[in-house]
Amino acid sequence: MLTGKTALVTGAGRGIGRAIALTLAGYGADVVVNYSGSKEAAEQTVGEIEAMGRKALAVQADVSLEEDCKRMFDTAVKTFGGVDILVNNAGITRDNLAVRMSEAEFDAVLDTNLKGAFFCMKLAGKLMMKKRRGRIVSISSISGVRGNAGQINYCAAKAGIIGMTKSLARELSSRGVTVNAVAPGYIDTDMTAVLPEKVKEAVLAQVPLGRMGSPEDIAEAVAFLASDKAGYITGQVIQVDGGMGI
Secondary structure, eight states: OOTTOEEEETTOSSHHHHHHHHHHHHTTOEEEEEESSOHHHHHHHHHHHHHTTOOEEEEEOOTTSHHHHHHHHHHHHHHHSOOSEEEEOOOOOOOBOTTTOOHHHHHHHIIIIIIHHHHHHHHHHHHHHHHTOEEEEEEOOHHHHHOOTTBHHHHHHHHHHHHHHHHHHHHHGGGTEEEEEEEEOSBOSHHHHTSOHHHHHHHHTTOTTOSOBOHHHHHHHHHHHHSGGGTTOOSOEEEESTTTTO
């Protein structure tokens, strides 16, 4: 389904990003595995992809820095000849109530989760416009659709991802490039594993399907949007949330 394509996945060393990288490789893509600090995890992801018979490369880059993003894309072009699929997944949290949140906590999340996605969209867009084809998929969140107490920074960033997705879809559609977003719900990751049991139970009670999602649930949705089968879908937000956003 993705044979001959090169995917760049940000924040691909663990969690949802890792699942996306492995899934795309499973469908035939070569993968640039971006990481910020978890080098060992990224290299493990690369090893698993290579074991599938695909090519992979771990590239360290802080996506909140434009120069890092440029270096990452230059490396991808030099190594693989280009980027056919961009998955904006890198993200952090700095949770706090709005009345207690510091400017540093707000800025850190917006810089990585939103500005980082913008930098990568910009760079990928330039490459894809020249080829007149490409897929950009960004990871938003159900929190960006409906809000969440204690996450005003995170929700703002994830809602911003949706706005950027719709805007860029309009800009790039005439060049054969589709731009979509996936909004995960309550997913079993390191980020949710640290939540107190009472919080987990309360969140799970809001999920009609009655269970947490897996990183692979998100990865399969991303893989579909990255494929030729989704060639007539652009500017959309697919909620993979077990019905949480109903």
